[in-house]
Amino acid sequence: MKHNIRSYLVFTSLWYKIIMFVVLPLVLLGIQVFSTVVFRGTAIPMFAMILVLVEIIADYWFLGGIQEKGSEKIDYLKTSPRGMEVMKSALVIDLVRRFLFHVGIFGLARMITLILESSDRAGELIGFGELLLVIFLSYTLSVLGIFISRFTSYLWVNLLCGYIGSIAGLVILLVCTSMPVPMVLPNAALAVLGGGISVLIVKIAMLKVEGSYYDK
Amino acid sequence: MNTNSVVKAVNLQKKFRGFELSIPDLQIPKGFATALIGENGAGKTTLLNLLAGIRLDFKGEISYFDENEKMSGGKVQERIGYTGPNSFFLPHWTISQVEEISGLLFDNFHRDRFEAICENLSIPVKVRKNVKDLSDGNKMKLMLAVVLARDTELLILDEPASPLDPLMRDKLNDMIREYLEQGNGEHSVFFSTHNIADMENVTDYAIILEHGNIVEQGFVEDLKEKYVLVKGEAGDAEAAKKILYTMTKSSYGFEGICLSEKLEQLAGMDVSVETPTLSQISVAVMKANTSLKLS
Numbered sequence: 001m002k003h004n005i006r007s008y009l010v011f012t013s014l015w016y017k018i019i020m021f022v023v024l025p026l027v028l029l030g031i032q033v034f035s036t037v038v039f040r041g042t043a044i045p046m047f048a049m050i051l052v053l054v055e056i057i058a059d060y061w062f063l064g065g066i067q068e069k070g071s072e073k074i075d076y077l078k079t080s081p082r083g084m085e086v087m088k089s090a091l092v093i094d095l096v097r098r099f100l101f102h103v104g105i106f107g108l109a110r111m112i113t114l115i116l117e118s119s120d121r122a123g124e125l126i127g128f129g130e131l132l133l134v135i136f137l138s139y140t141l142s143v144l145g146i147f148i149s150r151f152t153s154y155l156w157v158n159l160l161c162g163y164i165g166s167i168a169g170l171v172i173l174l175v176c177t178s179m180p181v182p183m184v185l186p187n188a189a190l191a192v193l194g195g196g197i198s199v200l201i202v203k204i205a206m207l208k209v210e211g212s213y214y215d216k
Numbered sequence: 217m218n219t220n221s222v223v224k225a226v227n228l229q230k231k232f233r234g235f236e237l238s239i240p241d242l243q244i245p246k247g248f249a250t251a252l253i254g255e256n257g258a259g260k261t262t263l264l265n266l267l268a269g270i271r272l273d274f275k276g277e278i279s280y281f282d283e284n285e286k287m288s289g290g291k292v293q294e295r296i297g298y299t300g301p302n303s304f305f306l307p308h309w310t311i312s313q314v315e316e317i318s319g320l321l322f323d324n325f326h327r328d329r330f331e332a333i334c335e336n337l338s339i340p341v342k343v344r345k346n347v348k349d350l351s352d353g354n355k356m357k358l359m360l361a362v363v364l365a366r367d368t369e370l371l372i373l374d375e376p377a378s379p380l381d382p383l384m385r386d387k388l389n390d391m392i393r394e395y396l397e398q399g400n401g402e403h404s405v406f407f408s409t410h411n412i413a414d415m416e417n418v419t420d421y422a423i424i425l426e427h428g429n430i431v432e433q434g435f436v437e438d439l440k441e442k443y444v445l446v447k448g449e450a451g452d453a454e455a456a457k458k459i460l461y462t463m464t465k466s467s468y469g470f471e472g473i474c475l476s477e478k479l480e481q482l483a484g485m486d487v488s489v490e491t492p493t494l495s496q497i498s499v500a501v502m503k504a505n506t507s508l509k510l511s
Contacts, residue, residue, distance in 0.1 A: 003320075010316040013308070014344075061308055076305050076362070078270040079298045080321035081290025153307075214273040215232075 007086040008093035016061050024054055025105055032109040036116045044109055044131075045173055048138040049166035051105065055098065056145035056162035057155075062094065063146075065153025066205050074209065084210060091205055095143065095198045102139045106131055129183030133176055136190035141165040141172075143197045150205070220282065222246040222370050222404040223267055228276035230262055230428075237262050237428040239276075245435075246282075247401040249392055249418050252408040253498045254425035255506060260408040261301065261374055263425065267406070268298040268372045281369065294324060297363030298372045304359055307348035311341050311358065318362050330365035337361060337387070352379035364391065371395065373407035377414055385411065389418040412495040424498055426505040436494050443497050446474045448487035456485060462500040473500035 009017075028047050035043030077083030110131055145161040176186045225242040237259040244250050252260050265271040267278060269287040279285060280292045287293065305314055311334070318325045334341045337357045340350075347355060356379045363371060371392075377385045392405050409415045422439060424432040434442065448456055453470040457463050459481045463472030473492055474482065492500075 006320055010313060010320055011306075013310055013313060063306075064308065066306075074303060074306055075270050075298070075300045076317075077321070079268060079293060079296070081293045082321055086317070086320055213271060 004089040004093050007089035008097065010086075011090045011094075012062055016058060019054075020058055024051070025101075025108075028105055029108060029112065032112050033116075036113050044106065044134055045170055047106075047109060048134050048169050048173065051102070051138050052141045052145065052169050053162040053166040055142045056149060056165055057158045059146040059149060060153075060155050060158040063091070063150060063205070064155075064158065065150060067147075067150040067208055068153050077209070078213065084206070087209055088202065088206055091202045095201065098142060099139055099194075099198075102135050102142070106135050106138075127183075129187065130177060132187050133183055133190070134173065136187055136194055137169055137172055137176075140190050140194035140197065141169045143194060143201060147197055147201050147204075150201075219245040219247070223278065223280055223406070224284070225267070225278045226276055228263075228266065228274060228278065230259075230266060230271070230274040232262075235259070235262075235428060237266075237274075239263070239428075239430055242423075242430070244404065244406050244423075245421050246404050247396065247399070248420035248435075249396060249405040249407070250421040250423060251412070251415060251419040251494075252406065252423050252425060253410075253412060253502075254408075255502055258425045259428040260425055262428075264298075264372055264374045264406070264408055265300070268296060268300070269293055270298070270300070294322060295369045296372060297366055297368040297370070298374075299356070299359035299363055299376060300374045301378075304355075305347045308346045310344055310346055311339065312344075314347065314358060314362060318365070322366050324367040325362070326365050326367075330361055333361040333364055334358075337384075353381060353384060356380060357384070360388070360391065364395065369399065369402055369404065371403075371405045371407070373405065375408050375410070377407075377409050377411040382414070385414045389415065392418045412498050413493065416494045419494060422494060422498065424501045426502060431505045432497075432501045439494065439497050440491050442476055443473050443492055443500065444476050444479060445471070445490040445492040445496055446479075446482065446487050447471045447490070448482075448485055452485040452487065456482060456487070462503045473497060 012020075028050060031043045031047060031050070035046075074083075074087075077087055080086070142165065145158075145165040149158040149161045176183075179186075221243040223242070223244040225239060228237065228239040228242060230237040235257070242263075252263065254260050262271070266274050269292070272287075278287065280287070281295065285292050309317070315327060315330055318330065319327060331341070333339075337360070339354060339357050339361060347358070350358065356376060360373075360376065363373075376388055380388060392407075395405060396403050407415070412419075416436075419436055421435050422433065423430055432439070443461065446456070446460060448470050450465070450467060450469050453463070453465050456470060456472065459478050460470075460472035460474045463470050473496060479489065
């Protein structure tokens with residue numbers, strides 16, 4: 001496991017680590033505290049929009065263009081007996097990290113609301129079903145955005161996917177929470193979709209890289 | 217000269233659209249620097265990619281080192297250092313990421329040696345530049361640094377001299393020579409080059425490739441005995457043309473490469489004979505085999 005995590009970390013630059021692991025959580029949790037204390041509401045929908053937007057854009061500096069035609073020929077990886085293993089570990093750990101991050105950050109946001117609720121600065125507390133919806137939705141949109149944007153190495157594509165993803169997230173969230181259906185349905189659908197896209201991300205990238213050994 | 221081979225290939229074939237690499241027998245001598253020479257599109261990069269194990273769709277058999285090992289299994293790759301002209305590193309990697317990932321990819325990568333080589337080659341390690349922002353020369357230096365920081369027995373270098381300035385080419389020669397000396401006969405280098413003159417000092421063995429076929433090969437000293445450089449008066453040019461391997465004419469005279477065994481056929485002509493350089497031999501062999509329309 002340690003080796004797999006190292007494989008992931010070597011693909012991330014120092015700036016990527018600072019932004020994704022330090023700045024982004026602090027900003028998101030700060031927004032939640034501010035929103036709860038000042039507006040007595042939850043910032044979770046906005047929070048999800050920012051998360052989707054930043055994750056898709058930041059992916060440009062992680063594995064941007066990895067599924068693009070031609071760019072899969074990372075010859076240096078291919079000269080190592082462990083190259084493909086390192087690549088696959090990086091792809092898988094990145095997805096696991098994203099999912100855990102979404103669970104953790106939204107869980108923390110809800111906890112902030114719970115803590116502040118006991119004080120006189122109570123905010124709006126979203127239900128467990130809605131919390132799961134936000135987690136699955138933001139994760140699914142995030143991985144969908146990176147899956148699409150990795151087919152090109154243009155930053156503007158990441159930006160476009162990020163903006164569309166975050167707006168789509170808000171719309172889907174509003175639709176799902178206003179529909180008279182049990183929350184378990186959209187949650188199950190998003191879990192399947194998010195899982196499917198995650199599998200595709202690993203499969204397609206590995207097919208591209210391994211295919212470059214052959215005339216594919 | 218009887219030598220062992222570091223790489224042997226038998227009936228090597230690789231087909232692309234409109235191109236076929238076909239090498240019935242390839243032996244790269246162990247303990248020497250071997251230059252792969254040929255015009256653009258001759259198949260040099262294809263051959264190097266097959267030998268480095270980054271292309272696996274070919275016919276034939278390749279074996280490595282004394283044990284005749286195959287590429288599969290990974291042990292061979294640990295013993296080979298390869299640098300290539302294509303997308304070698306991810307473009308947004310920084311030099312420190314390249315160092316990190318090298319440690320992860322290879323057991324025999326030494327960080328202290330990498331840092332010393334970077335300093336020695338003035339690679340801007342402290343400037344947090346992405347690989348894509350490095351000059352072509354610095355990219356090549358970085359590739360050399362990662363392969364030389366490992367304990368390898370064979371270096372396969374695709375056009376290492378091309379992006380380098382003359383001073384660095386000289387340094388590259390020194391580095392190759394040092395690598396060979398450190399190995400006490402166990403280290404070998406196989407590199408492709410268009411800069412034959414710059415790399416001649418370090419070349420022990422040469423393989424000339426044209427249209428996917430080996431058209432000439434041998435130790436440089438043997439090739440210099442096999443071919444001679446002939447210079448003569450303009451009046452003898454027409455007669456000499458039938459004997460010489462290749463020839464260039466001017467109003468003052470002619471100059472050409474001749475097979476030593478045909479030298480006596482020039483008897484009676486006013487010619488001088490010199491030892492050719494590897495570059496002159498290579499150009500002559502390429503001229504004799506090229507599909508280019510030469511005047």
